[in-house]
Amino acid sequence: MEQDVCASSDRPLNPGCLLSRDAEWSTQRMRDAAVDFPVAVVLPAGGSGERMGLPTPKQFCSILNRPLISYTVQAFERLSWIGTIVVVVPKENHDLMLDIVQKFNHTKVTVVNGGSTRHRSIFNGLQVFSNITDSLMPKPKVIIIHDAVRPFVEEDLLLKITLAAKEQGASGAIRPLVSTVIATTSENFLDHSLERTKYRASEMPQGFLYDIIFQAYQQCSEFDFEFGTECLHLALQYCGTNAKLIDGPPTLWKVTYKRDLAAAEAIIKETLSMSVCIIPGAEAEVVELAKTLEINLNTMEMDVIPYAKQSYMDCLLKTRNFIHVSMSGSTSSWINEVVKTLEEADHARLYPLVIIWVQLNITKQSAESNKMDDLIGLATEVLQRNVLLYGIQIDLSKRVATPPPTSFQPRNLNLRGD
Numbered sequence: 001m002e003q004d005v006c007a008s009s010d011r012p013l014n015p016g017c018l019l020s021r022d023a024e025w026s027t028q029r030m031r032d033a034a035v036d037f038p039v040a041v042v043l044p045a046g047g048s049g050e051r052m053g054l055p056t057p058k059q060f061c062s063i064l065n066r067p068l069i070s071y072t073v074q075a076f077e078r079l080s081w082i083g084t085i086v087v088v089v090p091k092e093n094h095d096l097m098l099d100i101v102q103k104f105n106h107t108k109v110t111v112v113n114g115g116s117t118r119h120r121s122i123f124n125g126l127q128v129f130s131n132i133t134d135s136l137m138p139k140p141k142v143i144i145i146h147d148a149v150r151p152f153v154e155e156d157l158l159l160k161i162t163l164a165a166k167e168q169g170a171s172g173a174i175r176p177l178v179s180t181v182i183a184t185t186s187e188n189f190l191d192h193s194l195e196r197t198k199y200r201a202s203e204m205p206q207g208f209l210y211d212i213i214f215q216a217y218q219q220c221s222e223f224d225f226e227f228g229t230e231c232l233h234l235a236l237q238y239c240g241t242n243a244k245l246i247d248g249p250p251t252l253w254k255v256t257y258k259r260d261l262a263a264a265e266a267i268i269k270e271t272l273s274m275s276v277c278i279i280p281g282a283e284a285e286v287v288e289l290a291k292t293l294e295i296n297l298n299t300m301e302m303d304v305i306p307y308a309k310q311s312y313m314d315c316l317l318k319t320r321n322f323i324h325v326s327m328s329g330s331t332s333s334w335i336n337e338v339v340k341t342l343e344e345a346d347h348a349r350l351y352p353l354v355i356i357w358v359q360l361n362i363t364k365q366s367a368e369s370n371k372m373d374d375l376i377g378l379a380t381e382v383l384q385r386n387v388l389l390y391g392i393q394i395d396l397s398k399r400v401a402t403p404p405p406t407s408f409q410p411r412n413l414n415l416r417g418d
């Protein structure tokens, strides 16, 4: 995937790759070498999302049928070296959060109630570990603090933050400023402007030795609790700890306004659509179409697995998009088989699955007489379980010589019935 290319470290050339991905080997090397101490996470999710302007706090807003907070939890939960994840929520949303934990099978989450400001919520989260007699919740060496509304955080950055926090006491992700920061007079005239290259935007995640950040919060003033926005500042002011700063990717941005929900959804969809599994039947036309798809969908990671291959069910679990190509007259047993396998593996719990069944050589007569009702019924049923089932029927007799295959006359049947 594309990296965040910078002309210089202070001015990003690129508005953002979708998800940062350091070389796999370097992440693996860091993980194996280094995280041999307990790491826990606090996700402040106790805000009301005033700037979003919706009745539901933004952390509970749905993206592709799943609340935003669940994506952020999952970004941490999937990492074996991360222990407890404390999610701090408004008191009135405590039960809602417990429901989310259960529905999406989050296994590392502890839910606590928040405070009236972000700093108060974070302190509530940290206090979960302060009772050292509770052996179920051992005090972590390093604690990561991450806003619940920043769902795109990758393992390589979390490792860098964690290791730097262990070494230095505190660490935080930063980004170059997009706009220049200026100071205004009380009459709204320019007072002065800051030299942009010297400044950075402070983002999340941030990491701390637990003892340092807990002590900082114990000592900080009411003014800090009420108006402060920077945990790194507390560690510096109250414990004399200078945080190590680490460049993060643009996808760390915080979901704040309505448009950010749409952007988050687009990022998730783009990531989900990067791979596909094509399963052709045995007939020559079908194999030919699969090859054409393989050539033309060359921006995606693609597996082409012969239908007959016994082990193709294993491959199903590596992706979320499936195209099965068969000849007219074949039955829908493949679809039933695939849906069953995917459901047994609970593969659609976190993200939707897309299954496209392409039937070739449909004539007008056969299309009309074709028994699609069963499939339409199945599509309606599996939609409830996060599976989107589509059917495409193609009449090869209408094919003209050039340019194949775009001159095929597809009869696109939306099996979802919408």
Ligand SMILES: Nc1ccn([C@@H]2O[C@H](COP(=O)(O)OP(=O)(O)OP(=O)(O)O)[C@@H](O)[C@H]2O)c(=O)n1
Pocket: 043, 044, 045, 046, 047, 048, 049, 050, 051, 052, 057, 058, 059, 088, 114, 115, 116, 117, 118, 119, 121, 122, 147, 148, 149, 254, 255, 256
């Ligand atoms: N009393 C609060 C306020 C904020 N947060 C959390 O801190 C993170 C970053 O804060 P922000 O984006 O400002 O969230 P809100 O306060 O909800 O948004 P707004 O300022 O628009 O009301 C969010 O995950 C938010 O839920 C919190 O845990 N407790």
Ligand SMILES: O=C(CO)[C@H](O)[C@H](O)COP(=O)(O)O
Pocket: 118, 147, 202, 203, 204, 229, 230, 231, 232, 254
């Ligand atoms: O990025 C951050 C620096 O620690 C915080 O998320 C940010 O400061 C929170 O501010 P606000 O509550 O205004 O969104």
